[in-house]
Amino acid sequence: MIRLREMYESRPFIELTESELIDGRLVRKMSPKRRHQSLELRWTLALQAWAGDRGEALPEWRYEFKAPGYKFSTLLPDVAYLSRAVLDELGPAGAEKPKRAPEIVVEILSAGDVQRDLSWKVTAYLAAGTAVIFVVDPPKRTVTVHSREEVTRFGPGETVTHATMAGFAYAIDAMFEGLYLGK
Numbered sequence: 001m002i003r004l005r006e007m008y009e010s011r012p013f014i015e016l017t018e019s020e021l022i023d024g025r026l027v028r029k030m031s032p033k034r035r036h037q038s039l040e041l042r043w044t045l046a047l048q049a050w051a052g053d054r055g056e057a058l059p060e061w062r063y064e065f066k067a068p069g070y071k072f073s074t075l076l077p078d079v080a081y082l083s084r085a086v087l088d089e090l091g092p093a094g095a096e097k098p099k100r101a102p103e104i105v106v107e108i109l110s111a112g113d114v115q116r117d118l119s120w121k122v123t124a125y126l127a128a129g130t131a132v133i134f135v136v137d138p139p140k141r142t143v144t145v146h147s148r149e150e151v152t153r154f155g156p157g158e159t160v161t162h163a164t165m166a167g168f169a170y171a172i173d174a175m176f177e178g179l180y181l182g183k
Helices: 004-010 036-054 085-095 115-127 172-176
Strands: 019-021 025-028 053-061 064-065 072-074 077-082 104-108 130-136 142-146 151-154
Touching: 004 072, 036 053, 036 077, 036 104, 036 130, 036 172, 053 085, 072 115, 077 085, 104 115, 115 130, 142 172
Parallel strands: 104 130
Antiparallel strands: 019 025, 019 072, 053 077, 064 072, 077 104, 130 142, 142 151
């Protein structure tokens, strides 16, 4: 019997950039629209500005890992960050598709996203060592921040921060400025 992970890795007709392995299920990623791409770019730039030469933030960077108590997953966060120390430990080849969870994740909600899949990803990331996950909800103009210690929600007029990211601040109003925020 072939395992789903082996099938996923061996099927040449499945574009890895178009799917994720979530809780043992192959799930196609939503096709991003302009707003989604704009938010990915804005978050990538905000995280990179915060990190400077201490790490790297990139959009659509694939990670493969098995969190304790979870099935093997291969996930493609909208934006992910790894510190320079982790990148150096992985080396150039290992950093291409890290066999670990990112340290920081940004997930931007799309109309077709399934809450069950998002919840699974958030808990799997945290179990695998991710420090913080930012879940961006454009129609609601909110960011929900998940960590092992707490869940915090930020809305219009507020600034997104997190204790594990000294000096990081991202104003909600600036984040969504000029974007279509309907469903």
